[in-house]
Amino acid sequence: MKFEKYLKNIVKPLLKLVFPVKCYGCNIFGYYVCPNCAQRILRYKNKRCPFCLCASQVGRLCYRCQKKYFLKQVMILTYYDQALIQKLIQAMKYSSVYLIARDLAQVLYLNFKTYLTTNKLAFIPVPAHKKKITNRGFNQAVLLARHLSRITKLPVNEELLLKIKNTQAQMQLKNKEKRKNNQANAFVVNKQNIKKFKNLEIVLIDDVLTTGSTLIECAKVLNQAGFQNITAIVLARQTL
Ligand SMILES: [Zn+2]
Numbered sequence: 001m002k003f004e005k006y007l008k009n010i011v012k013p014l015l016k017l018v019f020p021v022k023c024y025g026c027n028i029f030g031y032y033v034c035p036n037c038a039q040r041i042l043r044y045k046n047k048r049c050p051f052c053l054c055a056s057q058v059g060r061l062c063y064r065c066q067k068k069y070f071l072k073q074v075m076i077l078t079y080y081d082q083a084l085i086q087k088l089i090q091a092m093k094y095s096s097v098y099l100i101a102r103d104l105a106q107v108l109y110l111n112f113k114t115y116l117t118t119n120k121l122a123f124i125p126v127p128a129h130k131k132k133i134t135n136r137g138f139n140q141a142v143l144l145a146r147h148l149s150r151i152t153k154l155p156v157n158e159e160l161l162l163k164i165k166n167t168q169a170q171m172q173l174k175n176k177e178k179r180k181n182n183q184a185n186a187f188v189v190n191k192q193n194i195k196k197f198k199n200l201e202i203v204l205i206d207d208v209l210t211t212g213s214t215l216i217e218c219a220k221v222l223n224q225a226g227f228q229n230i231t232a233i234v235l236a237r238q239t240l
């Protein structure tokens, strides 16, 4: 048998059996996104307040926005228009390749390691409505938060924050006012879970950030429940 044929007919199927996973960037086996491709993902310039865009550091909100939104910091990995991250997020969400969350959580960890290893935190995934979870089978923010918790050994809680209103996807709404109203009163804090997390910094986890109104609503109800230190980590920012 010719070498190419041998490679194509025997070696590749065998490799697929052992490592059925391939990198979405370079096709190497064993990863959904390999360390090389992960390193090449264009990093978001976290040098401005994520809401009013005035100068700031590592996604810190400026003083005025902190007061207004009850959020201290939003750390964003990359831009949603980057082809590789978009492919990964879409495959994870819409094709149910949920193990992608494992690799993406690893990328988030490596990128925000300094912050994640020096603070007393708890991961809180941005919740999805029950109906959405029934349709999709899972909430990708929960998967990311669970993997981050496994990597860092920091706690995660999926019941502190609940979504009680089935809103439309923010990305589908073009009108600014509609987007704002869409998320209003969509979240509540589960009072039974407050005590355990009272003294920890809350890190909201989500996949895509558009205007930020989802995070703002989450932070608002958490603040009303008595949480002072609220930050967020997201994979990508989508500009509208
Ligand atoms: Zn790769």
Ligand SMILES: [Zn+2]
Binding pocket: 049, 050, 051, 052, 053, 054, 061, 062, 063, 064, 065, 066
């Ligand atoms: Zn600001």
